[in-house]
Amino acid sequence: MAASDSGGSDATSDRGEATDREETTDRGNAVELRNVRKTYYLGEPVHALDGVDVSIPRGSYTAVMGPSGSGKSTLLNLIGCLDTPTEGEVWVNDREVSALSQRERTEVRGEEVGFVFQTFNLMPKLTAAENVSLPLVFGGVDKNERRKRARELLEDVGLGDRVGHRPNELSGGQRQRVAIARALAADPSIILADEPTGNLDQETGEQIMGLFQRLHDEGNTILMVTHERPIAEHAERVIHVLDGTVERIEEIESPRRVETELV
Numbered sequence: 001m002a003a004s005d006s007g008g009s010d011a012t013s014d015r016g017e018a019t020d021r022e023e024t025t026d027r028g029n030a031v032e033l034r035n036v037r038k039t040y041y042l043g044e045p046v047h048a049l050d051g052v053d054v055s056i057p058r059g060s061y062t063a064v065m066g067p068s069g070s071g072k073s074t075l076l077n078l079i080g081c082l083d084t085p086t087e088g089e090v091w092v093n094d095r096e097v098s099a100l101s102q103r104e105r106t107e108v109r110g111e112e113v114g115f116v117f118q119t120f121n122l123m124p125k126l127t128a129a130e131n132v133s134l135p136l137v138f139g140g141v142d143k144n145e146r147r148k149r150a151r152e153l154l155e156d157v158g159l160g161d162r163v164g165h166r167p168n169e170l171s172g173g174q175r176q177r178v179a180i181a182r183a184l185a186a187d188p189s190i191i192l193a194d195e196p197t198g199n200l201d202q203e204t205g206e207q208i209m210g211l212f213q214r215l216h217d218e219g220n221t222i223l224m225v226t227h228e229r230p231i232a233e234h235a236e237r238v239i240h241v242l243d244g245t246v247e248r249i250e251e252i253e254s255p256r257r258v259e260t261e262l263v
């Protein structure tokens with residue numbers, strides 16, 4: 001479509017006639033993918049994503065489901081600027097990240113996106129507080145401020161009494177909560193989570209869902225990959241992915257709410 005750099009598509013103030021995709025772009029969407037393809041060339045080309053058009057409204061809570069190998073992680077990685085598409089456009093908070101330099105993408109990733117992984121990906125030698133404050137080191141925040149912020153974040157996820165523990169001194173659910181606190185350190189508006197409850201028992205998974213619910217209630221955009229239907233039902237809608245394409249989008253009429261408070 002139109003040139004993608006200068007970011008300034010025309011600023012028509014008229015909301016009236018949303019013609020089609022073009023109109024929905026810069027307004028109200030945290031993320032937008034346009035005809036995105038991702039092909040891996042390892043011998044036979046693998047089309048991990050094969051023409052994906054999807055919009056994630058700002059402040060929405062969306063789950064992504066689909067069989068193993070269908071492209072869910074690839075989708076998240078492109079949005080999280082961990083990878084670039086072979087073709088098509090990826091927009092994050094009104095910037096076409098697929099057109100940015102590596103350095104600019106790293107910036108977007110650091111500032112606008114918080115990533116939570118199935119395997120937590122914590123640094124084993126660092127304490128909970130040090131893990132949480134790591135993104136702030138890269139953000140140039142001074143040491144005292146980092147310490148204070150890490151403590152607050154850990155308190156927020158119910159781990160105020162575990163700041164000095166290393167990952168191997170924490171339970172799985174506690175580790176995932178540290179990872180979530182770390183994802184929130186730079187105050188991103190978009191939380192991307194790739195099977196955040198995949199390694200947790202049901203009860204601990206519910207605790208994590210309680211946290212996500214609060215983040216969503218606070219206005220953050222959440223995009224979460226899961227294999228578990230009950231987990232997906234916490235979201236407002238489910239994107240079903242199949243063979244690298246969006247098969248359908250399902251609205252969840254009354255998303256599940258977590259009643260219990262964090263311990």
Ligand SMILES: Nc1ncnc2c1ncn2[C@@H]1O[C@H](COP(=O)(O)OP(=O)(O)OP(=O)(O)O)[C@@H](O)[C@H]1O
Pocket residue numbers: 040041042046047048066067068069070071072073074075
């Ligand atoms: N770095 C890579 N190099 C080559 N092929 C890859 C790479 N990453 C992913 N793929 C392939 O792309 C396809 C989609 O992978 P992806 O990881 O997105 O699937 P997924 O839906 O997340 O699966 P799962 O549920 O098992 O995590 C798979 O066929 C996979 O083998």
Ligand SMILES: [Mg+2]
Pocket residue numbers: 072073074194
């Ligand atoms: Mg995956």
